[in-house]
Amino acid sequence: MPDMELSVGLFPGQGGYQGGCLDGLLTDPDARRVLENVDEVTLEALGRPLLKTLRDNGSLNDDELFDAEPELVQVAAFAVSVALFEIFRARGVAPSILLGHSFGEISALVCAGALTIDEGTRIICHRITVLREHDTSGGRMLALSCDRGRVEQILALLPSSDAVVAVANGPAQTAVSGPADAIGRVARIADAIGVTATRLRAPHPFHNALLEPARRMFAERVRGHRSHGFQIPVYSPILGRYYREQDDLGELLAAHLVAPVEFGAAVERGHDAGARIWVEVGAGRVLTNLVRAQYPAATVLTPLRGSADALAGAVTFLGGTTARTPRTAPAVLPAPVPVQEPAPVAPSTQDSEPDPSMSRDDIEAKVRKLYADALDYPEEVFEPDAELEADLGVDSVKQTELMARLGDVFELGPRPDGMRMSDYRTFGKVIDFVSGSLPAVNGAHR
Numbered sequence: 001m002p003d004m005e006l007s008v009g010l011f012p013g014q015g016g017y018q019g020g021c022l023d024g025l026l027t028d029p030d031a032r033r034v035l036e037n038v039d040e041v042t043l044e045a046l047g048r049p050l051l052k053t054l055r056d057n058g059s060l061n062d063d064e065l066f067d068a069e070p071e072l073v074q075v076a077a078f079a080v081s082v083a084l085f086e087i088f089r090a091r092g093v094a095p096s097i098l099l100g101h102s103f104g105e106i107s108a109l110v111c112a113g114a115l116t117i118d119e120g121t122r123i124i125c126h127r128i129t130v131l132r133e134h135d136t137s138g139g140r141m142l143a144l145s146c147d148r149g150r151v152e153q154i155l156a157l158l159p160s161s162d163a164v165v166a167v168a169n170g171p172a173q174t175a176v177s178g179p180a181d182a183i184g185r186v187a188r189i190a191d192a193i194g195v196t197a198t199r200l201r202a203p204h205p206f207h208n209a210l211l212e213p214a215r216r217m218f219a220e221r222v223r224g225h226r227s228h229g230f231q232i233p234v235y236s237p238i239l240g241r242y243y244r245e246q247d248d249l250g251e252l253l254a255a256h257l258v259a260p261v262e263f264g265a266a267v268e269r270g271h272d273a274g275a276r277i278w279v280e281v282g283a284g285r286v287l288t289n290l291v292r293a294q295y296p297a298a299t300v301l302t303p304l305r306g307s308a309d310a311l312a313g314a315v316t317f318l319g320g321t322t323a324r325t326p327r328t329a330p331a332v333l334p335a336p337v338p339v340q341e342p343a344p345v346a347p348s349t350q351d352s353e354p355d356p357s358m359s360r361d362d363i364e365a366k367v368r369k370l371y372a373d374a375l376d377y378p379e380e381v382f383e384p385d386a387e388l389e390a391d392l393g394v395d396s397v398k399q400t401e402l403m404a405r406l407g408d409v410f411e412l413g414p415r416p417d418g419m420r421m422s423d424y425r426t427f428g429k430v431i432d433f434v435s436g437s438l439p440a441v442n443g444a445h446r
Contacts (some may be wrong), residue, residue: 008270015201017062017076022057031084075121102261139178164208167263170290227249233272339373377392390425
């Protein structure tokens, strides 16, 4: 790892689990001990095993799994983060600073040594139980592809409601929470003005005063948890400061239910302090993509997303030993070189004449290169399930521009009536659109 550059470990919260990510972790003895510990406490506290339930639901996709097991998915996100960090620790590496997103702060506190794994798991189980018993709001959460100022303008258009800015993730994304009807109105307004709105997988309206009854009960159950000491500093985007030795961690974690998350501001503070390396200590790359959207030159590592060697590469890059994993090139998404966005140009004759015999693999390779060149990303990040906005930080305006380029390159003709960018949110969906449109177009040319 380069000298004098701070690294930040990012711990995802709600939505931080992805199906299948535990499989590789369970083969590592250090991670397995963590996962079995979490499993044992979860069975005792909630009456249900974590690992067996996830295995039994292995055929479900992420959305289906969340619908079936919204509570255990939260425990799973915590378990993955703590188990992954244990692999880092066992190999002699650790980020300089830990930063949790929403309930990811519990994971960060455990990994910093402030709480034990048992304590962290029990706190999460108490949180789940209290919310189940004391949140009757029926509220929801919605992510909007714009900054906080624009979201506040949208909220100002509503009649009196309990919808509020819950999470300010940075210039490209802000989340709101509130009653279902208010969130529905926000979504309709956003659609009318061209702002992408995505309903979040959240069983409660987090970071909203609607959860005050649950906050009070949660505080009663976990009040008095004191830090065991911090082996690594933990910064809170909710508190706007580092945790302190004397903090009542239970009281502060309860307050998280009703206080907003200022993640974008936390990233800015870390960057100003010299942080240039950001590690996703979780299943995906949502948080590192938010960092990249704010600071395009940032170096980000996603140990559980990408190639099979991604974890070993991250350990190597951070300067650790890979005693139990092969030494490979670092699994780092290289920072794109800042360049001026080129003016649109007419496609070349070679690019503009689609081959009727192109296979889906040929189409995918051609689209991947076009997207990589346009966004200045390495081609390998464009996996079929990569979400263009949530994973790669490509906003709706850029997505529309790229779709127009595809239309030119593949001669797809006029854009279909009623076409919505939200229907093509993953790279695989874009490939489906192009490959599905080509036969009819090519047939017309014959």
